[in-house]
Amino acid sequence: MRRVVISGVGVVSPVGIGKEEFWQNLLKGISGEVAVENITSSYLFKKIHFEGVRAFCEASDFDPVQHYVPVAYHNADRITQFAFSATEQAMRDALLDSSSWDPERAGISLGTAIGGIKLLEEEFVRVTNQGQEPLRDDNISAALYSAAMHNSIPLALSAHYGFQGECTILSTGCIGGLDAISYAYESIACGEHDLMLAGAAEAPIAPITVAAFDIINCLSHFPEPGGASRPFSLGRDGFVLSEGSGMVVLEELEHALARNAPIYAEVPGYDVTEHAMHLTDMSPEGRDLARAITGAMAYSCTKPADIHFVNAHGTSTPQNDYFETLALKSSLGEHAFMIPINSSKSILGHSLAASSAIEIVGCVMSLQAQRLHPTINLLNPDPECDLDYVPQTNRPFAFQRLLTTASGFSGLHAAMIIESYGREAQA
Amino acid sequence: MTRIVITGMGIISPYGVGAELLWENVLAGQTALKDLTGFETGHLNRRIGGQLTNFQARDYISPRLARKIDRFSTFGVIASLLALRQAGLLRENNTAIWQGEENGGHRVGITVGNNLGGWEFAERELRNLWALGPRDVSPYIAAAWFPAAAQGNISLSFGIKGVGRTFISERASSALALLHAADALTRGRADIMLAGGTEAPLSPYACLFYEKSGQLSRQAASGSPASYRPFDKDADGLVVGEGAAFFVLERAEDAQARGASILAELAGWASTNDGFDPVRAAPDGRRYAAAMTRAMERASITPAEVGCIFAAGSALPDEDFSETRALHLALGETAPHVPVTAPKAAFGNLFGAAHSLDLALAILALRDGLIPPTLNLDESAPGCDLDYVSQTVRPAKKMSHCLVNARGLGGSNASVVVRKA
Secondary structure, X not given: OOOEEEEXXXXXXXXXXXXXXXXXXXXXXXXXXXXHHHOOOOHHHHOOOOOOOXXXXXXXXXXXXXOOOOHHHOOOOHHHHHHHHXXXXXHHHOOOOOOOOOHHHEEEEEEOOOOOHHHHHHHHHHHOOOOOOOOOOOOOOOOHHHHHOOOHHHHHHHHXXXXXXXXXXXXXXXXXXXXXXXXXXXXXXXXXXXXXXXXXXXXXXXXXXXXXXXXXXXXXOOOOOOOOOOOOEOOOOOEOEEOEEEEEEEEEHHHHHHOOOOOOXXXXXXXXXXXXXXOOOOOHHHHHHHHHHHHHHHHOOOOHHHOOEEEEOOOOOHHHHHHHHHHHHHHHHHHHHOOEEEEOHHHHOEOOHHHHHHHHHHHHHHHHHOEEOXXXXXXXXXXXXXOEOOEOOOEEOOOOEEEEEEEEOOOEEEEEEEEOOOHHHHO | OOOEEEEEEEEEEOOEEOHHHHHHHHHOOOOOOEEOOXXXXXXXXXXXXXXXXXXXXXXXXXXXXXHHOOXXXXXXXXXXXXXXXHOOOEOOOOOEOOOOOOOOOOOEEEEEEOOOOOHHHHHHHHHHHHHOOHHHOOOOHHHHXXXXXXXXXXXXXXXXXXXXXXXXXXXXXXXXXXXXXXXXXXXXXXXXXXXXXXXXXXXXXXXXXXXXXXXXXXXXXXXXXXXXXXXXXXXXXXXXXXXXXXXXXXXXXXXHHOOOOOOEEEEEEEEEEOOOOOOOOXXXXXXXXXXXXXXXXXXXXXXXXXXXXXXXXXXXXXXXXXXXXXXXXXXXXXXXXXXXXXXXXXXXXXXXXXXXXXXXXXXXXXXXXXXXXXXXXXXXXXXXXXXXXXXXXXEOOOOOEEEEEEEEOOOEEEEEEEEEO
């Protein structure tokens, strides 16, 4: 197996666009939540009332012109713009210019769960008079198909950058970002590509998405935005829907060294599992998540004591945070009690497929800074969630290796290990 | 090098349920394209498609499950059931032989190709949401709508607990799913992989998506079942169909050890992307040809050993032309002598399941030594100068390999070499 490193990152998030702003706000623990009446990305929320759901995490500051979206995509769907912005950031961050890589050995894997739902719902509402009338083709948007066909996003990226390796969407719901990055990792490790752009994008803040998750009690009904996403806390009552994109440049080690690329971290292994128990619940005791964690350790020849820190999935749903805690205890044993664990979703909310990719960007920043961002809104810990979740304030932390996890509908779990790349090994 | 074999396949096509039904109809030159029925089509200009009618999900799965999931998941679950049964991996009660065993299913994986997800279900709930309100939305929507739903339902139905991934790469989706299944076996990440594609886009909104894609034949507005004409001079786009095809893949030594009957060998595979335009495929066909060349190299065969090519055959004139060009590049001097066919003209383009249906036909073609025809190919378009198998079936007794191609929007290319068992 060839060694694979992360040589560039890009991020669009509710607390910052660009890695520096994003990381500083994560450290400060500034919640990205806004009240439903302050959502600016879709007018549909002015036309419908959700009983209970108050908080959303919106990338309100996003501006395609300012945030590196190519001119041809200034009127494109929000999700495509997010992906472009994060990708351009990552390409620049990795110091990739067109002379330093072979387009035939460069590919893209992107995760998204929902794609261009915003446009699809807005057009549906318009041409059916809010669902009252049959569909008609009343000058319906020519972009309808590209919004419905998720691979239109990586195809646009591939065409723009001239990537001629594989180009695909990994549609694995809420593990999508981690899954797309692990897919790219393995493809490079096995010699299929030398360079891949991988990550995820999601712009799911649309009434149908809210309804779909709220009807099964997944969303928080906490009345005060800023306090709704509270992973591992007593009384947590669901996740906060969010949006954004996280992209990384993954590169074969020798390829990165040859072009003197900045190397953030190395990926030594991952695993994905399914629990086959229920479409929208987790398996009892989080045992299949534990199996993914154990698998990722086996893949990367590490043992529990080698894991110094965990960036958890930590959604703030009653079930996830409890089962995830159990899974960490069963896979890491006593060691789980000795290491810090945080949840980025306490700050960023849950942007479905994008969240695990954005979190990987956060993990990389954390490894660089040797500092952990806090899990916010954790004033009253759930007694059944009894690990060290880095509550409320960030902390310095010297470490070399971390574990990041994700779980999602369709019974999916993913775990990846990321470690610092030893510069001394070069000498 | 690890050899990968196919030990089971399950098919749902516009003709009905089962591989033999598909095969008989395609060989007979029977079209499955007809007027769309059963849903509102007043807003559409193209009202024909490869629609599966007279289909009862409850003949195969419980009515309770059928109500909770979208048609594309239903197709996926049933096609998987048939594939697992043929592979001898099901008990009499339709559970998989590993279900209930300790660590059962941990080394079994699933990869799915799909394009649009469950829009029949999602559209109904969109209407409920806006006409009635948020509390009138089905609690099953999140598990029915997303493209990963089929994968999840198949995993749940058969206790599949290993790697699970859903690929969206337009008309190449199911090819990428198959490629990754083969890779997962080669890399030792799984012992048994179920791989295929499923698509059920014949509902009011999803049909409008396709109409807006610019890929549908304009002739289809006339209602003619002969509208889908790959490589023909009157080609002007495709006609959409629905269905699913799934395959059981194993390493050859594992399949032999358990005494499984082998349908075919997956001898080579590769994927590339044009990286040229977000919508149009590159006119030079160079990257498409590279996928075929790499697939043949992996299979250690020369172009002369390719008995037949199942083309992507979108019937979009630019794509037919560049596909022909790509075949010339990949096959070189042999190109004029290799039969090329696009049987999907008879039953429609299944997008996320398109390549899987072609793979099934290729396996049957190798078994019987018969190349299925491309319907509606009366006269080749200028620049389309290969040996297309048009109108009627052609015998090919000594055929040992088929090349099965896929190509989606913007030139997402994949190619697979299937070797006769």
